[in-house]
Amino acid sequence: xxxxxxxxxxxxxxxxxxxxxxxxxxxxxxxxxxxxxxxxxxxxxxxxxxxxxxxxxxxxxxxxxxxxxxxxxxxxxxxxxxxxxxxxxxxxxxxxxxxxxxxxxxxxxxxxxxxxxxxxxxxxxxxxxxxxxxxxxx
Numbered sequence: 001x002x003x004x005x006x007x008x009x010x011x012x013x014x015x016x017x018x019x020x021x022x023x024x025x026x027x028x029x030x031x032x033x034x035x036x037x038x039x040x041x042x043x044x045x046x047x048x049x050x051x052x053x054x055x056x057x058x059x060x061x062x063x064x065x066x067x068x069x070x071x072x073x074x075x076x077x078x079x080x081x082x083x084x085x086x087x088x089x090x091x092x093x094x095x096x097x098x099x100x101x102x103x104x105x106x107x108x109x110x111x112x113x114x115x116x117x118x119x120x121x122x123x124x125x126x127x128x129x130x131x132x133x134x135x136x137x138x
Contacts, residue, residue: 014035015035016064017032018037018038018039021047021050024053024054027057034061036061036062036063036064036096037057037062037063038065039063039066041085042067042068045086045089055092055093062095062096063093064095064097064098064099065086065089065090065093066100067099068115069100069105070082070083070086070100071106071131072102072103072128072131072132073118073127073128074107074127075104075107077130077131078135079106101115103115103118
């Protein structure tokens, strides 16, 4: 990844901000003095207009992708389509970090639209380990 220098001095240690879609135009126009932006990749996987704006921001700032939809704790495993879209976005934006919540949100093929907690059991640990291994090797 190339080194990107924002327009103003950055404090040490660097401070980043969560970037939401309604603020993309403001960031492009103002170029605030932050070291990086964190975005939810799910907001950009299918929204081409916002993704084009995020590409513009990526020219000036490093990005961190913090996903909310992998469902790493799901017994169903990781959705292949979602993972492929995340991989494609990661390849395009070259983030310095990709993360997701340690939770589950899919069961029996039904997406529950929530980040549900995991029990502290060996079975849950094994499910997460299997899913994380799958994601990291894809």
